[in-house]
Amino acid sequence: MNVTTRATVQEIREVTPSLFLVTLRPETIRPWDPGMFLQLTLEDVDWSRPWPPSKPFSFASWGGDHIRLLIRKEGQFTSRLIENARPGLTLTVKYPFGDLVLDRPAKYCLVAGGAGISPFLSFLDFYLGRELTLPAVVIHSIRRREELVSEIYWEKIPDSIKILPRVTGEYPPPDPDRRLDISAALREAGVRDDTWQFVVSGPPQFAAKYGRSLSDAGFKHIQLESWQGGVVGSFQPGPAEGVLQT
């Protein structure tokens, strides 16, 4: 059952001029699973009033009495949010939502493009909070080193989680054509057999491309998550093209 509740901005941290970590403290707490998302509106409303324009954001944290979001300042909504956010500002959130749930006991190989790392940050919190020990791999392809998962995650990442950074904007590029070479990354991470559960999160082209590569390489357990024009999409690689299911 989801809840509509006021949430106060506690902290806003600029990672780079276009990427921000925003910490909210909701009045009412509802537990959420790693990978899920909330709806956020910039207005201060209660559940009985019509719901104003809002946008979905993945939880970038898990557990506790606060919610952290990783926000890419992109268009109208996120620009207004970042320009107005200051400690003490009251917003309204509705949560939790979503089918991407990373709470199963599995060996996860998480592949993120850019701010697509956001749901995986909630997985890292969950992993630490639940004291998990199964191996996990996070491959993060990003243009700027300052935005890497190892730079923006707030806790110490345990040794059982292998982080593979691919900073595609640096010279010389880590992989050919400034694009993540997923086969090389998997070899480096020792991900070889079908006992791994893959999740790819990022822009639609990123998710489709790497979902197809994993499928072509013979991996079976692949889930793709992407954000497209405010609509949640989950790609399932099919025989021809990745199919966007909404």
Ligand SMILES: Cc1cc2nc3c(=O)[nH]c(=O)nc-3n(C[C@H](O)[C@H](O)[C@H](O)COP(=O)(O)OP(=O)(O)OC[C@H]3O[C@@H](n4cnc5c(N)ncnc54)[C@H](O)[C@@H]3O)c2cc1C
């Ligand atoms: C389930 C889910 C989870 C999400 N989680 C996150 C998250 O954790 N972090 C996050 O940052 N985002 C997340 N998103 C995306 C987020 O909801 C917003 O859609 C996104 O931030 C863009 O919102 P915006 O209003 O700022 O940009 P928009 O105004 O929607 O613009 C988006 C892009 O389109 C371009 N654009 C807009 N209008 C035009 C135009 N007329 N012509 C040409 N280009 C145009 C903008 O420049 C921008 O690049 C998520 C989305 C979903 C569905």
